Amino acid sequence: MSVLINDIEVVKTETSKINDIDFDNLKFGQVYSDHMLVCDYENGAWKAPKVMPYQNISLEPSAKIFHYGQSVFEGMKAYKDADGGVWLFRPMENFNRLNISSKRLAIPEIPEAYFLDGLKTLLEVDQDWIPQKEGSSLYIRPFVFASGTGLHASPANAYKFIICTAPSGSYFSGKVKVLIETKYSRSANGGVGYAKAGGNYAGQFYPTQLAIDKGYQQVIWTDDTSHEYIEEAGAMNVFIRINDTLITSPTSDRILDGITRKSLIDLARSKGINVEVRKIKVSELVEAAENGSLKELFGAGTAAVISPIAGFGYQGKDYELPELKETYASSLKKAITDIQTNKAEDPFGWRYKVL
Amino acid sequence: MSVLINDIEVVKTETSKINDIDFDNLKFGQVYSDHMLVCDYENGAWKAPKVMPYQNISLEPSAKIFHYGQSVFEGMKAYKDADGGVWLFRPMENFNRLNISSKRLAIPEIPEAYFLDGLKTLLEVDQDWIPQKEGSSLYIRPFVFASGTGLHASPANAYKFIICTAPSGSYFSGKVKVLIETKYSRSANGGVGYAKAGGNYAGQFYPTQLAIDKGYQQVIWTDDTSHEYIEEAGAMNVFIRINDTLITSPTSDRILDGITRKSLIDLARSKGINVEVRKIKVSELVEAAENGSLKELFGAGTAAVISPIAGFGYQGKDYELPELKETYASSLKKAITDIQTNKAEDPFGWRYKVL
Ligand SMILES: Cc1ncc(COP(=O)(O)O)c(C=O)c1O
Ligand SMILES: Cc1ncc(COP(=O)(O)O)c(C=O)c1O
Numbered sequence: 052m053s054v055l056i057n058d059i060e061v062v063k064t065e066t067s068k069i070n071d072i073d074f075d076n077l078k079f080g081q082v083y084s085d086h087m088l089v090c091d092y093e094n095g096a097w098k099a100p101k102v103m104p105y106q107n108i109s110l111e112p113s114a115k116i117f118h119y120g121q122s123v124f125e126g127m128k129a130y131k132d133a134d135g136g137v138w139l140f141r142p143m144e145n146f147n148r149l150n151i152s153s154k155r156l157a158i159p160e161i162p163e164a165y166f167l168d169g170l171k172t173l174l175e176v177d178q179d180w181i182p183q184k185e186g187s188s189l190y191i192r193p194f195v196f197a198s199g200t201g202l203h204a205s206p207a208n209a210y211k212f213i214i215c216t217a218p219s220g221s222y223f224s225g226k227v228k229v230l231i232e233t234k235y236s237r238s239a240n241g242g243v244g245y246a247k248a249g250g251n252y253a254g255q256f257y258p259t260q261l262a263i264d265k266g267y268q269q270v271i272w273t274d275d276t277s278h279e280y281i282e283e284a285g286a287m288n289v290f291i292r293i294n295d296t297l298i299t300s301p302t303s304d305r306i307l308d309g310i311t312r313k314s315l316i317d318l319a320r321s322k323g324i325n326v327e328v329r330k331i332k333v334s335e336l337v338e339a340a341e342n343g344s345l346k347e348l349f350g351a352g353t354a355a356v357i358s359p360i361a362g363f364g365y366q367g368k369d370y371e372l373p374e375l376k377e378t379y380a381s382s383l384k385k386a387i388t389d390i391q392t393n394k395a396e397d398p399f400g401w402r403y404k405v406l
Numbered sequence: 407m408s409v410l411i412n413d414i415e416v417v418k419t420e421t422s423k424i425n426d427i428d429f430d431n432l433k434f435g436q437v438y439s440d441h442m443l444v445c446d447y448e449n450g451a452w453k454a455p456k457v458m459p460y461q462n463i464s465l466e467p468s469a470k471i472f473h474y475g476q477s478v479f480e481g482m483k484a485y486k487d488a489d490g491g492v493w494l495f496r497p498m499e500n501f502n503r504l505n506i507s508s509k510r511l512a513i514p515e516i517p518e519a520y521f522l523d524g525l526k527t528l529l530e531v532d533q534d535w536i537p538q539k540e541g542s543s544l545y546i547r548p549f550v551f552a553s554g555t556g557l558h559a560s561p562a563n564a565y566k567f568i569i570c571t572a573p574s575g576s577y578f579s580g581k582v583k584v585l586i587e588t589k590y591s592r593s594a595n596g597g598v599g600y601a602k603a604g605g606n607y608a609g610q611f612y613p614t615q616l617a618i619d620k621g622y623q624q625v626i627w628t629d630d631t632s633h634e635y636i637e638e639a640g641a642m643n644v645f646i647r648i649n650d651t652l653i654t655s656p657t658s659d660r661i662l663d664g665i666t667r668k669s670l671i672d673l674a675r676s677k678g679i680n681v682e683v684r685k686i687k688v689s690e691l692v693e694a695a696e697n698g699s700l701k702e703l704f705g706a707g708t709a710a711v712i713s714p715i716a717g718f719g720y721q722g723k724d725y726e727l728p729e730l731k732e733t734y735a736s737s738l739k740k741a742i743t744d745i746q747t748n749k750a751e752d753p754f755g756w757r758y759k760v761l
Contacts, residue, residue, distance in 0.1 A: 079557070080468075080556055080558050081557075087467055107464040107465060107466055107467075108464070108465055108466075108467055108472075109462040109463070110463055110465070111438075112460065112463055112568050112570045113572075116472065116604075117463075117604070118479050118547070118549055118604055118607070119604050119607035119608045119611075120475035120477060120605035120606070120607060120609075121604075121608035122473070155609075156608050156609070157612045192473070192557050196472050197608075201435055202434070202545060202547050202572055203434055203435050213467055213472075217468075232596075235596040236596035236597050238597070239592070239594035239630035240591055240594075240631065241590040241630055241633075242590070242591050242593070242597075243605075243608075248475065249473055249604075250475035250608060250609065251605065252473070252475060252559045253474050253477070253552075253603065254475075254510075254598045255559075256476065257509065257510050260561070275594035275595040275630065275631075278596075
């Protein structure tokens with residue numbers, strides 16, 4: 052039996068799993084809320100989305116997702132404030148980026164209303180799943196993949212757009228040590244690195260495992276041509292503080308245009324911090340580490356928010372970051388989180404009220 | 407009800423589709439045989455494979471294949487000779503390459519027996535699906551993908567290895583015109599280009615569509631650093647004939663080590679053709695086209711076998727290949743096909759008898 056909410060068909064689950072969830076001890080992205088949004092592309096058009104119980108998807112073995120990696124995704128969070136208000140952070144940025152990714156992967160773009168009204172309806176139905184505890188949130192995963200069949204290497208003629216959500220705690224625990232990679236690469240000039248394409252992530256798993264085996268948690272990628280320039284981390288853009296200047300690489304066709312990254316640039320500037328958006332040589336980082344001018348290194352992304360980096364390895368040598376009392380990382384993290392969770396003014400108009 | 411064939415559990419379909427198939431008018435990879443091989447990786451080990459009716463796969467929306475493109479595949483063919491004998495071509499090469507690809511994608515490697523005995527059993531069960539008509543064959547698609555769940559960007563803990571097969575006609579019809587790409591790229595130095603990773607293919611779809619819109623059928627990729635060197639085509643390695651020398655690029659971490667390519671190198675040399683394996687500058691190709699020394703250009707791969715190229719576009723200019731009476735492409739195609747289909751001696755020991 053279905054009902055209409057915001058003009059969207061909703062089929063509610065008969066057996067909620069919510070009482071099985073320990074909201075005080077949430078991991079990241081491992082338990083899923085009761086419902087999901089599903090939207091099908093067939094015969095040249097996206098059909099109206101539906102909210103339905105979270106359930107398995109049934110596909111032919113010849114569905115192109117299994118063979119050609121034709122998929123894109125997004126990562127967002129919903130926050131619940133002290134009064135029970137539900138908020139998103141710059142959702143139109145995710146919507147636009149999803150379609151930028153889709154275009155590069157030859158996937159048909161999603162209509163705005165299907166994305167935004169669909170997401171709002173899903174959040175309304177599953178609002179009890181949004182954690183209120185500090186540091187927790189409802190992680191939102193919109194994704195699109197090729198469900199159409201055929202063993203010819205060409206775009207599919209059918210796709211599924213799905214949003215599922217997962218009440219989540221933090222992505223990393225504690226400070227991380229990173230390896231600056233000089234052999235493997237994440238993306239090519241003229242490739243798909245700027246898209247949130249599935250294949251970009253699988254390609255990182257093996258080099259990241261090698262780094263983990265050496266005692267690091269994450270890889271920082273460099274450009275594939277010279278391996279001389281810092282690009283980004285696995286699922287985070289990278290910021291470097293040298294003395295009192297915050298530096299981050301410009302985005303390119305190899306680097307994801309992170310929403311956290313661009314928000315932090317604006318926030319830092321509004322606090323009077325000098326921010327430089329320019330290419331960063333690994334040698335500059337190493338030199339700054341050696342002469343003591345390197346104060347901070349951190350990753351920035353929706354999942355991890357801001358992840359301070361305690362040290363980095365490069366060409367067999369390890370470098371440590373100083374332990375400062377007051378860091379840009381922690382003041383910026385507080386500033387962005389306070390905006391996201393409706394604890395502070397929102398001068399930029401980034402917050403988006405859902406409920 | 408299941409039976410054991412070659413020690414492998416086989417569940418036969420109760421409703422064969424074989425009478426619905428028009429074996430005289432086969433397209434490529436669009437109809438699937440009655441059965442498939444399925445093998446699951448769980449708790450750190452591959453479980454014994456089973457042959458079962460071709461059927462849908464049911465997965466959680468959080469299965470990592472939908473998000474992180476963690477998948478690899480192979481492409482092979484089975485041939486039926488005039489006496490009904492069933493043959494594969496260098497299957498161990500595909501098995502080894504599948505595991506090379508898997509390793510790069512952090513997918514657990516498949517045991518040889520599961521692959522080879524599994525495939526032989528599948529072919530035995532579906533032997534009536536192997537076309538005998540010249541130019542047709544049973545296309546075989548082994549693939550492995552992440553079925554384990556989780557929204558954390560890290561390798562899955564469960565995988566599926568599946569082989570499905572499709573009686574198929576030719577991949578391309580007629581000669582093709584190709585565009586030599588100078589903006590988009592297929593793979594990075596230190597990336598996954600040498601692996602048959604799903605994501606490598608989806609990344610090609612959009613640039614290939616742009617090329618198709620301009621009147622070409624395929625893209626020839628160049629290196630992503632300088633765009634000065636010929637790499638390979640979408641699913642084929644590339645050969646160039648200048649005067650009487652056949653040239654093909656060396657493989658690298660950006661280029662797939664094609665089995666057709668290496669077989670053609672051996673075959674051509676055995677016929678006394680001078681073969682050079684070396685980097686090829688686009689400028690060399692253009693110059694040869696202009697001064698008339700460029701005699702042939704063709705792609706080589708399992709699906710298309712040898713695909714003669716009639717012309718190429720580069721930086722807004724079109725170049726035509728001469729129409730020769732006797733081509734290396736056609737004599738090599740006949741030679742390799744005759745070996746594959748048991749019509750000629752097999753001095754290299756490439757043919758592999760299944761039934
Ligand atoms: C490769 C990559 N870089 C950077 C980011 C950070 O982007 P955002 O801040 O929009 O989450 C992400 C993930 O979201 C990512 O996958
Ligand atoms: C990218 C790419 N290059 C080359 C080839 C040709 O390889 P093989 O001759 O082993 O089929 C293929 C396909 O099989 C391919 O996908």
